[in-house]
Amino acid sequence: MARMSQGPLQDAAVAPVPPRDAAPREATVYAAAPDPGAPAQTGAPPISHARSASSTVAAPAAKAPRNGPVALETPLQFLPGVGPKRAEHLAALGVTTAGDLLSYYPRDYLAYQAEAPIASLVAGSLVAIRGNILQTRMMPGRQRRFEALLEDASGRCVLTWFNPFGITEKVRPGVQLRAIGKVGQYGGRFQMVQPKIDLLQDQSAVPAAARIEAVYGASSGISSPIIGRIVRTNLPALLPLVEEWFAADYLAQRNLTPRREAVRIAHEPVAMEQVQRARRTLAYHEFFLHQAGIAIKRHHQKESHAAMALGSGATVDQRIRALLEFPLTAAQNRVIKQLTHDLGQRRPMNRLLQGDVGSGKTVVALYAMLVAVANKTQAVLMAPTEVLAEQHFITLERYLRNSKVKLDLLTGNQPAEKRRTILAGLETGAIGLVVATHAVLNEQVKFQRLTVVVVDEQHKFGVEQRAAIRARHGAPHTLVMTATPIPRTLAMTVFGDLDVSLIDALPPGRQKIFTRATGTDNRQHVYEFVATRVRAGEQAYVVLPVIDEGASDLTSATGMHQELSTGYLKHLRVGLLHGRMDSPDRQHVMERFRQKLIDVLVATTVIEVGVDVPNATVMVVEHADRFGLSQLHQLRGRVGRGDKPSQCILISDASTEQGAQRLQAMVKFTSGFKIAEEDLRIRGMGEIIGTKQSGHSDFHFADLLLDTALLQLARRDAFHAIAADPRLLTPEHAHLRRAVLARFGSAISLADVG
Secondary structure, X not given: OOOOOOOOOOOOOOOOOOOOOOOOOOOOOXXXXXXXXXXXXXXXXXXXXXXXHHHOOOOXXXXXXXXXXXXXXXXXXXXXXXXXXXXXXXXXXXXXXXXXXXXXXXXXXXXXXXXXXXXXXXXXXXXXXXXXXXXXXXXXXXXXXXXXXXXXXXXXXXXXXXXXXXXXXXXXXXXXXXXXEEXXXXXOEEEEEOOEEEEOXXXXXXXXOOXXXXXXXXXXXXXXXXXXXXXHHHHHHHHHHOOOOOOHHHHHHOOOOOHHHHHHHHHOOOOHHHHHHHHHHHHHHHHHHHXXXXXXXXXXXXXXXXXXXXXXXXXXXXXXXXXXXXXXXXXXXXXXXXXXXXXXXXXXXXXXXXXXXXOOHHHHXXXXXXXXXXXXXXXXXXXXXXXXXXXXXXXXXXXXXXXXXXXXXXXXXXXXXXXXXXXXXXHHOOOOEEEEOHHHHOOOXXXXXXXXXXXXXXXXXXHHHHHHHHHHOOOOEEEEEEOOOOOHHHHHHOOXXXXXEEEOXXXXXXXXXXXXXXXXXXHHHHHHHHHHHHHOOOEEEEEXXXXXXXXXXXXXXXXXXXXXXXXXXXXXXXXXXXXXXXXXXXXXXXXXXXXXXXXXXXXXXXXXXXXXXXXXXXXXXXXXXXXXXXXXXXXXXXXXXXXOOEEEEEEOOOOOHHHHHHHHHHHHOOOHHHHHHHHHHHHOHHHHOOHHHHOOOOOOOOOOOOOHHHHHHHHHHHHHHHHHOOOOOOHHHHHXXXXXXXXXOOOOOXXXXX
């Protein structure tokens, strides 16, 4: 969730709890059985992530003296079983206080079955067996491998250790022992690799019972078993510090356990079914805390900021539509109705506009900006790069060629005289609509009356950057556009404080794009196909990930331009476009491509968005596995914009599993929403929500793909609570208030988007 600025919830005695990254994985996850009482949560994983202090503990208490009662801020080295050296190793994992330790959850669980006869073993199970060692041997080879044959009354099992330090002295013929580990099969026999062992005096020892072993993120300095012992030693003293946010009947109605009990189970489960319910409880609390922050933010925006109401009657509507010269789709008209309603209010619009590639978002955004101009105020369209800003400027200029609207382009690399002219026009109001890069955030830029801000490619802007323009220009109406549709769960979390508009239909005549993936050994056939399409009067793009040859082994755009111009496509007109070219040169190349004076345009991702050439029907992406899934979908959207069938060809010898999965998804799906869901599944929440987008991922227990119903429940509950008690001042919300302040600090109501 976005960081929040000064707002209504403040408590100087409570400091924000810093987030910590999950520890690295090192063991197999054994999924929990589903909780039969939990609604619509099938398939959800057990707790398997590192903790966030905010999701478990209340605001830190005062530091305890070394020999006093333990508190959340007690330094770790003063806890039983820790000491200075272990505290140092734990600090490297982000664990420095007692509260951190309580919130340092297991990332995996190993479910061991009860001790069993060897003959009953099943490959893949975790189990204990006991018997006598019949024989041992050290296998020859570069890697030391020690084997022992264990026998009980029912059968035999091979025990294998690699680099068996200390094992050979303990495991000898005639020794009775218990071996604990994962069962495999080797040479027709059962096998355990690297098992744990217990030496037995005789066979009368009590059989090992079924148990759950918590696996903690560890390091070379401190192991998971040691961390587990430290946690178990201190858990009785730490659990009373966990505050409950909700009453018992509230939890029972939602099939949740008390937080304190969920935390205990997370560290000391007896059965995997317990783990599942604890995971669901703590995931709900994560969702609730996050959504409470969003609800407070939205309430603050509505109550604390006044915007200029922008009228848009029939006359304004007719004038705007006359400039467009083509009918809008039903989906576009529905969204425009939502926008004009928002723009007519005295509170600032704060809306997310999403739709698939080519669905017509820019036209809808232009409509909103022209409403601002019609009210004798100003609007800005912010783009993250100069190339995209230039493309938007060209597009808007085409729409406004028969208009009196003064449009201009503001970037960071313009000549000083040109820049001074634009700044003067913005300050006097002579320029009504400006397309700009981050340059518009400069303090030198002053608007006479800015009322509408459109942010394109929102994920490439930082939260602080988007907030800056709003802070300096009152409370303008804000429209955030995303070219790649966002899964519903992600929209409710990353963009939960925004109203959402959806363009869910493409303009009439748009052609389906056929996508195929092929290896580099088929490159010649691909370019023969490109040549065939060009001879039929069509055009093509060829996209590369880098501009020049460098340290990597990737083919560059300049290298491919040379190769195609002198090789496969030497009889065609091949152009080159990349981000290091001067702006006039880029515009000149694009204009030649539009006018069909260039047959094949070799480019980097500068053509990812904003480029509209209906005659281009073929998109070739070299080294396709090096691009993100949403980026590939954007590139594919540059073709299929006319009335001819189009093709997207992905050339790659994918060297990673993720790369191969992305290519398979592109071939399988054409819907941007399906692509977005696959992107979330493949990359995971942590990679998709980066610092630039929204701060950091708040979710360690929750799964945004599987916990949709739980998220909706928590969102409903959080918004209801904040509507009834916006500042969480009632006694029943005292614990929740402390948790919100601990999570967000004094920055609880940033009037920002995203």
